[in-house]
Amino acid sequence: MTVWGLFIFVVVLGVYVEYTQNTNTDSCSTLTVSHDSLLVEYGEPVELTCSIPSKPSSQYKLGWESQINPVQIENETSVVWRSPGLTEWEVNGRELFCFLTVNVAPNQDQCKKRVHLSLYKRPDSMKISSESSVWSEGHMMKLKCEIKNVGPLQSLTVQWTRVDQNKNRTVTEISYGSFSSSGEERKSGNVTATLNVSASRDEDGVQYQCAALLKLEQLQQPQVGTSEPLNITVHYRPTITQPSNGTVSVTTGNRLVLSCSAHGNPSPQYSWSSPGNMNFINSSILIISSVQSEDQGQYNCTAYNDAGSDSVTVMVNVVVDYKLIIIAICAVLGVVLLVTGFSFWFYKRYRRTHSATISSTT
Ligand SMILES: *[C@@H]1O[C@H](CO)[C@@H](O)[C@H](O)[C@H]1NC(C)=O
Ligand SMILES: *[C@@H]1O[C@H](CO)[C@@H](O)[C@H](O)[C@H]1NC(C)=O
Secondary structure (H helix, E strand, O other): OHHHHHHHHHHHHHHHHHHHHHHHHHHHHOOEEOOOEEEEEOOOOEEEEEEOOOOOOOOEEEEEEOOOOOEEEOOOOEEEEEEOOOOOHHHOOOOOEEEEEEEEOOEEEEEEEEOEEEEEEOOOEEEEEEOOOEEEOOOEEEEEEEEEEEEOHHHEEEEEEEEOOOOOEEEEEEEOOOOEEEOOOOOOEEEEEEEEEEOOHHHOOOEEEEEEEEOOOOOOOOEEEEOOOEEOEEEEEEEEEEOOOEEEEEEOOOOEEEEOEEEEEOOOEEEEEOOOOOOEEOOOEEEEOOOOHHHOEEEEEEEEEOOEEEEEEEEEEEEOOHHHHHHHHHHHHHHHHHHHHHHHHHHHHHHHHHHHHHHHHO
């Protein structure tokens, strides 16, 4: 009997709980809000409406439960939460509810609808700078990005973009915690982010830019600000690209042209030194219009600028033209033969005339 009684009691209780829950969900499903989620830019006006389709038969209250501007009304079917210009960072992460309370004696029936409201702020200004306007090769340099009054800080990512002369882009992102900031993480504040760059010659002519990104769920375009682009100049010592160390052979009488070129910033200046006479030519090109054997030897090209110098040595080997010598010898021999032949003929002829004279006199 007691078992049966307990069973009936449990069933009745179950039905009762089911019933009250049903009435709860019924009145709650009629509660509608204009936005489930809303992203507001700092200082912009906000209006959120909460409504019910009809007045409940019992006494009720409709309102907005909030840290800022809470409202509550009776006998109306809609209630508006408004701010003429939202600047309260407290809305981020705090609860904002629309509620409906219906008095069903003896208990009170309440339901709530949450609205996810978030506030963000675009930076007042952004500035990129370098600790020095001209970089020297081999040093570590700091780029600084200063962002004024952006928030919420905890959602901020600073993005660095590097664009080289081939239009190749490299992007580096630094998130909250890895840059220095003043202000609370849920609010807006000032940010200084730095990027360390090794001043190699590859950085010469490269452009850097920084951007502020707010990684907020409802923000489609996270980029809220960018700096001006910053052009980098790196001074580096010259490197000779032409000629290379080596030997060049030239035949006597020919023209010798030695041309020197180098990469460097600022643009390098050149000098050539030639053997023996220690002549220095302040030009990238050395020309000898007719090479003689005394021109043989070491030629040095030096390319230099503020940052340093580079030099190469070219050995010039002068080849004597034997063809010319052979032709000359042949010519001389020919002349000698011709002269000898002529003298012999002349001598014989002279002897003949003289012997005739001698014989006629005798
Ligand atoms: C662009 O940069 C990447 C990474 O530094 C490099 O691997 C790639 O070769 C570059 N492309 C060009 C066209 O310079
Ligand atoms: C940010 O900088 C501005 C001016 O530079 C200053 O007035 C403001 O107080 C700073 N804000 C914070 C949170 O430090």
